[in-house]
Amino acid sequence: MSRYRDVPEDQVYRLFYPAPVYVISAALGKDEDALSVVWVTPVSLNPPRVGVAISPERYSYSLIRKSKSFAVNKLPFRYVQQMAFIGDVSKRYLRNKLDLSGLHIGAGRTSGVRIIREADAVVECKLVSSLEAGDHDIIVGQVTAAYASHEFDAIWDVRRHSYASYVGSIGDGETARRIFVSTDGEVEETRWPRNEAVARRNRDHRAIEEAGLAVKGKDLHEAAKAVAAKTAIHHRDALFLLEEMRRQGLVQLGGRLVASDFE
Numbered sequence: 054m055s056r057y058r059d060v061p062e063d064q065v066y067r068l069f070y071p072a073p074v075y076v077i078s079a080a081l082g083k084d085e086d087a088l089s090v091v092w093v094t095p096v097s098l099n100p101p102r103v104g105v106a107i108s109p110e111r112y113s114y115s116l117i118r119k120s121k122s123f124a125v126n127k128l129p130f131r132y133v134q135q136m137a138f139i140g141d142v143s144k145r146y147l148r149n150k151l152d153l154s155g156l157h158i159g160a161g162r163t164s165g166v167r168i169i170r171e172a173d174a175v176v177e178c179k180l181v182s183s184l185e186a187g188d189h190d191i192i193v194g195q196v197t198a199a200y201a202s203h204e205f206d207a208i209w210d211v212r213r214h215s216y217a218s219y220v221g222s223i224g225d226g227e228t229a230r231r232i233f234v235s236t237d238g239e240v241e242e243t244r245w246p247r248n249e250a251v252a253r254r255n256r257d258h259r260a261i262e263e264a265g266l267a268v269k270g271k272d273l274h275e276a277a278k279a280v281a282a283k284t285a286i287h288h289r290d291a292l293f294l295l296e297e298m299r300r301q302g303l304v305q306l307g308g309r310l311v312a313s314d315f316e
């Protein structure tokens with residue numbers, strides 16, 4: 054028997070797991086949001102910069118682009134259920150997502166930046182660039198403030214600081230679950246929340262796939278208008294959902310998102 058099994062293209066990213074989970078918080082005035090991410094890494098020592106791969110479909114992404122700032126928060130393992138919740142539910146579909154998440158958002162040290170109060174470490178950033186990498190953009194943030202709990206003293210004391218790494222999801226629909234592992238090897242599973250916001254997000258994704266095919270060949274912005282006129286999907290949401298489809302090669306559309314789409 055061969056030492057290797059072939060890995061299908063759509064599973065390659067999972068070879069990089071388990072990977073630490075972070076929470077990105079962002080705000081534009083009173084409009085605050087947070088999402089879970091695993092595709093995060095430092096990208097420059099001097100100046101200190103971090104990169105995050107984030108899909109334009111995420112509500113938080115527009116807040117980051119508009120406010121030109123965000124924070125990376127590292128939470129202890131005991132908040133794994135809360136991290137799964139904010140990673141499954143979008144503010145696009147649940148306006149009081151953060152209130153229901155059990156996490157608390159507060160002012161950071163940099164003007165306008167919001168942070169998660171439960172974090173063991175916070176890295177506040179100013180957005181310096183974004184690059185279309187594929188269906189996600191890589192955003193690069195320059196560090197404007199960084200602070201951590203006392204378990205960090207030049208390096209993390211890993212006997213006292215337990216954080217969550219994401220292993221991946223298994224199953225489909227109602228039976229789907231996400232697997233996380235702690236630094237101590239404790240495994241915890243989370244289930245997809247069964248709420249109207251998750252159901253609507255899934256419905257919009259299915260509807261956009263049908264509607265998207267009907268507007269094949271059009272310019273992205275024209276296509277979004279046409280979809281909004283024909284479906285219950287709001288024009289702005291249609292724009293981001295169609296852009297995701299375009300990037301994934303699911304529909305041929307002219308044009309692409311431009312900076313003013315985030316304004």
Ligand SMILES: Cc1cc2nc3c(=O)[nH]c(=O)nc-3n(C[C@H](O)[C@H](O)[C@H](O)COP(=O)(O)O)c2cc1C
Nearest residue numbers: 088089090091092107108111112113140142143144
């Ligand atoms: C463990 C986990 C890791 C995730 N990693 C990423 C990531 O690296 N980049 C990304 O764009 N979305 C990632 N997501 C998905 C977002 O967190 C999710 O779409 C979220 O609902 C977006 O919320 P928003 O629309 O309110 O911004 C992840 C989700 C989970 C549960």
